[in-house]
Amino acid sequence: MKLSIEGVGFVGAGLADWQAAVEALRADTSPGSLPLAELGRALKADRLPRTERRRAGKSVRLSMTACWEAVESAGLDPADLPMVFASTSGDTEVLSHICAALAEPERMVSPTRFHNSVHNAASGYWSIAVGTHQPATAIAAHHETAAAGLLEAAMQAVSENRPVLLVIYDIPFPEPMNQAEPIAEPLAVALVLRPASADSSNRLNLSLSGEHRDATSMQAEQWLALWEGVPAGRILPLLEAVARDEAREIAMPTGDGPTLVVDYEPMQRGEQA
Amino acid sequence: MPRLRIRRCTATNAAGTGNDAFLDALRERRSGLAPCEFLDADLDTYVGRVDGLETMPWPAEWAAWDCRNNRLAWLGLEQDGFVAAVDDAVKRFGVHRVGVVLGTSTSGILHTELAFRERDPQTGRLPTPLHYATTHELSSAPRFVRERLGLKGPMYAISTACSSSGKVFASAQRLIGSGICDAVVVGGVDTLCLTTLYGFSSLELTAPEPCRPGDPERSGISIGEAAGFALVEADTDDADDLCVFGVGESVDAYHMSTPHPDGVGAELAMRRALEAAEMSADAIDYVNLHGTASRVNDAAEDRALEAVFGAGQVCSSTKGWTGHTLGAAGITEMVIGALAVEHGFVPGTLNTRQVDPAFSADYRLENRAGRPTRVLSNSFGFGGNNCSLLLGRKEGVA
Numbered sequence: 001m002k003l004s005i006e007g008v009g010f011v012g013a014g015l016a017d018w019q020a021a022v023e024a025l026r027a028d029t030s031p032g033s034l035p036l037a038e039l040g041r042a043l044k045a046d047r048l049p050r051t052e053r054r055r056a057g058k059s060v061r062l063s064m065t066a067c068w069e070a071v072e073s074a075g076l077d078p079a080d081l082p083m084v085f086a087s088t089s090g091d092t093e094v095l096s097h098i099c100a101a102l103a104e105p106e107r108m109v110s111p112t113r114f115h116n117s118v119h120n121a122a123s124g125y126w127s128i129a130v131g132t133h134q135p136a137t138a139i140a141a142h143h144e145t146a147a148a149g150l151l152e153a154a155m156q157a158v159s160e161n162r163p164v165l166l167v168i169y170d171i172p173f174p175e176p177m178n179q180a181e182p183i184a185e186p187l188a189v190a191l192v193l194r195p196a197s198a199d200s201s202n203r204l205n206l207s208l209s210g211e212h213r214d215a216t217s218m219q220a221e222q223w224l225a226l227w228e229g230v231p232a233g234r235i236l237p238l239l240e241a242v243a244r245d246e247a248r249e250i251a252m253p254t255g256d257g258p259t260l261v262v263d264y265e266p267m268q269r270g271e272q273a
Numbered sequence: 274m275p276r277l278r279i280r281r282c283t284a285t286n287a288a289g290t291g292n293d294a295f296l297d298a299l300r301e302r303r304s305g306l307a308p309c310e311f312l313d314a315d316l317d318t319y320v321g322r323v324d325g326l327e328t329m330p331w332p333a334e335w336a337a338w339d340c341r342n343n344r345l346a347w348l349g350l351e352q353d354g355f356v357a358a359v360d361d362a363v364k365r366f367g368v369h370r371v372g373v374v375l376g377t378s379t380s381g382i383l384h385t386e387l388a389f390r391e392r393d394p395q396t397g398r399l400p401t402p403l404h405y406a407t408t409h410e411l412s413s414a415p416r417f418v419r420e421r422l423g424l425k426g427p428m429y430a431i432s433t434a435c436s437s438s439g440k441v442f443a444s445a446q447r448l449i450g451s452g453i454c455d456a457v458v459v460g461g462v463d464t465l466c467l468t469t470l471y472g473f474s475s476l477e478l479t480a481p482e483p484c485r486p487g488d489p490e491r492s493g494i495s496i497g498e499a500a501g502f503a504l505v506e507a508d509t510d511d512a513d514d515l516c517v518f519g520v521g522e523s524v525d526a527y528h529m530s531t532p533h534p535d536g537v538g539a540e541l542a543m544r545r546a547l548e549a550a551e552m553s554a555d556a557i558d559y560v561n562l563h564g565t566a567s568r569v570n571d572a573a574e575d576r577a578l579e580a581v582f583g584a585g586q587v588c589s590s591t592k593g594w595t596g597h598t599l600g601a602a603g604i605t606e607m608v609i610g611a612l613a614v615e616h617g618f619v620p621g622t623l624n625t626r627q628v629d630p631a632f633s634a635d636y637r638l639e640n641r642a643g644r645p646t647r648v649l650s651n652s653f654g655f656g657g658n659n660c661s662l663l664l665g666r667k668e669g670v671a
Contacts, residue, residue: 001451088410090432099382102467103389107315114472115530115655118378119411119432124656127524133541135522136658137440140411141429148429155447159274176392177385180403181410208427208453210369255416257425258369 001158001207004200005242007074009066009167009190013226016042017069025243028220031185036093036172039186045069048129055112056125057091062188063122063169064129070190071165078130081165081192082156085123086139086149088231091116092173092183099177122169146234147252147260153193154206163194170232184229189239201267202242206260213251213259219244238262274446274549276508277517279664280456281358283349284608286499286601287321288594291352296612299620302640304594306483306495306624311465318479321497321596322465323348340381340408341464341498343417349462349500350421358504359422359458366455372426374444375415376437376461378600378654380430381408383466414462418502426454432600434654435563436522437461438501439603439662443520449507460502461601469496469599476530484566484597486590487575487636488625491566497596501604508667515611518647518663518670519549525657532570532653536577539563542659543581543649550663552670554582557663558645559619560634561606563653564590565597574651575632584633593623603652607662610648614665617644 010018014032024031034042039058046053046061047068053061063085071078089095094116101108115121120138127136137156141148146168153166169188173181196203216237218227223240227233234252241248241264252260282292287305289295298305306319326344335343350356362371385408391400407413412430419428427448431440438461445457473479473496480493508516523545525538532539547554560582562574571590578586591609598605613619621639628636647665 088412090411095382095385098468098472099385099389102386102471103392107467107471109468109471109475111472111476111530114468114475117468117472118434118655120434120654120656120658121529123433123524124529124658127526127657128528131526133523133526133538135443136433136524136656137431137444137522138433139429140432142406142410142412142416144412144429148427151427151453152429152444152447155444155451155453159447159450176397176399177405180399180401181405210367210425254427257419258427 001154002196003154003193003204004196005191005202006194007070007192009069011065012187013185022243025220025240028222030222031226057094057116059091059171060122060125062186063167064126066188066190067167070192074192079132082134083123083136084149084153084166086145086168087170088140088142088145090119092171096174096177143231144254145231147254157193158195161195163192166191168232168235170230187230187232189235203265205263209259209261212253215253216250275450277505278508278512279515280504281355282503282608282611283353283355284501284605285349286595287497304623306596314470316474317481319483319495323498337404338407338417340384342381342414342462345464345500346414346462355502362456368425370455371424372448372454372457373415373419373428374441374459376431376441376600377463378434379466379468380411381413382468384408386467433658435599435602436652436654436658436660437600439652439660442517445505456506460604462500463600464498478567483624484592485625486564486566486592486622487571487628489629494565495596497598499598499601499605501608519546521545521661523659527657530655532573534573536573538657538659539574539577540580542661546661546663556647557649559648560588561610561650562588562590563651564592575634579633585635587635589620589622589637591620606650610650610664613645619643
């Protein structure tokens with residue numbers, strides 16, 4: 001499947017946008033760290049109306065912030081884009097609150113918290129914000145979530161011959177869940193993917209290899225913890241290639257199953273008019 | 274998108290374990306709903322519970338996967354020769370060419386809910402190991418099914434609330450159409466848990482009686498649990514199996530937990546399914562409604578039906594048999610559609626005494642013999658997420 005990346009959005013760890021991530025990936029400086037408790041303040045760019053912002057979970061706001069950046073850099077109307085939202089556990093904070101509340105004698109689950117607990121909460125808020133009726137798919141595959149999301153979004157783009165918005169995102173669980181299922185940092189990566197045409201730059205060629213291959217790692221050593229510690233971080237080797245303008249073949253293994261092989265080719269120097 | 278040939282399908286829910294028992298219950302109008310006696314839930318409602326999951330023997334080598342959701346997945350997989358049909362697909366295509374895509378809304382969250390009751394009173398720690406990835410995480414059931422069936426194709430979960438196991442058919446079309454898979458195990462598994470029981474109750478959406486879809490006095494949903502699977506492949510000209518002709522997907526862009534009152538997204542999903550199948554509305558003999566018996570859903574869906582088909586479209590809701598099985602509703606009702614076509618009948622709407630006089634569709638209450646050849650099956654969910662499946666026989670289709 002041949003595609004091009006038309007836009008990138010990034011919010012993760014201590015970095016607020018894709019430009020900050022590009023600089024850190026080029027210089028191999030640490031992406032930093034952000035405690036879950038401070039995440040809310042960092043998400044001013046979700047563009048939700050104030051009432052919705054009060055209701056929405058942090059994972060919703062995180063993923064929407066990345067989506068806005070990707071869609072705007074692609075220069076496309078978000079209402080035209082089908083959506084693939086990929087996350088292993090969605091709103092970990094909401095899920096933890098519900099499980100804790102159900103262990104108490106009163107068992108109080110608020111209606112808002114309940115509807116925020118569905119895995120497609122983020123795509124729901126996004127679709128309302130941009131007023132789209134395009135299909136929205138919410139996906140999970142634990143540590144294979146990034147590969148599954150990329151595969152599903154690529155198939156949608158190629159089979160319908162249209163651009164698709166993909167966002168891959170996670171937020172850490174609060175304690176005590178964090179001990180059982182550690183997710184190191186909040187991270188959201190949004191990509192607008194389009195079927196490749198003759199003059200596209202930022203090209204991807206996706207294929208599925210039946211054999212298991214080891215995952216392609218990061219070259220930026222300061223980023224290894226984010227790559228390994230966050231399921232959504234499995235997409236970072238691709239972002240590193242994009243940031244550094246380097247052709248690279250990236251293997252994304254899926255358990256003991258097949259390996260998603262992503263061949264990235266940046267714009268050739270001097271090619272751009 | 275390729276037309277999908279349904280090589281095998283199976284459904285397990287409160288009304289029956291496997292297709293034969295489910296078909297008997299449908300024909301004899303036996304509901305699977307009963308007063309809620311699930312764990313210590315103190316709620317005045319009815320549920321569609323699958324008996325015996327707690328006492329099912331569970332092999333020690335699968336201990337890390339032990340949760341209500343995977344127990345129901347296992348029970349469902351063992352019905353209707355499904356495992357043998359998948360083995361046959363593996364022989365024909367190879368393990369790497371058969372994928373697994375399952376829908377769920379809450380997966381094995383019950384496992385974590387119960388673990389929170391066992392927290393250490395001093396430290397607040399959960400009992401270890403929790404086995405989160407193989408019990409609670411959303412892809413635990415498709416991963417379990419992939420392991421049980423020995424498959425090595427792509428695997429993921431779709432979790433778009435109550436449209437989840439309708440949308441898996443769209444993913445299967447893409448996996449097959451893109452040349453990545455030759456066959457896909459699709460379906461859904463969702464089980465009773467306190468999150469959905471207390472959550473829907475907080476929204477005042479659970480009925481104090483068995484649900485009565487389309488009734489002017491309907492008072493909400495009955496929550497159910499189910500597992501259902503279908504083995505799908507690309508259609509071939511000589512095959513006479515049932516097919517999924519088209520899948521329609523949309524979102525409402527209206528509200529997180531309430532459908533658009535005019536059924537805007539529902540209408541779009543149905544139109545897109547017809548478009549994908551290259552069929553006109555009059556090709557549809559029967560619509561299996563989402564029909565949850567919530568006040569708003571049933572009214573909005575009737576408006577959407579009128580917009581697509583005009584007044585008088587033959588339809589019914591089968592939630593009175595199974596309850597609303599949430600992330601497994603799409604596959605459960607796809608199997609009902611398949612049974613209706615194969616066995617020549619149109620199911621009615623169980624428990625409903627009369628049809629809401631405001632509705633324009635031909636809302637069937639009694640079962641009726643007939644030969645439906647094309648069925649549209651609707652599944653709509655929170656987040657305004659909608660999916661319609663168009664399935665049936667190929668007779669008369671170019």
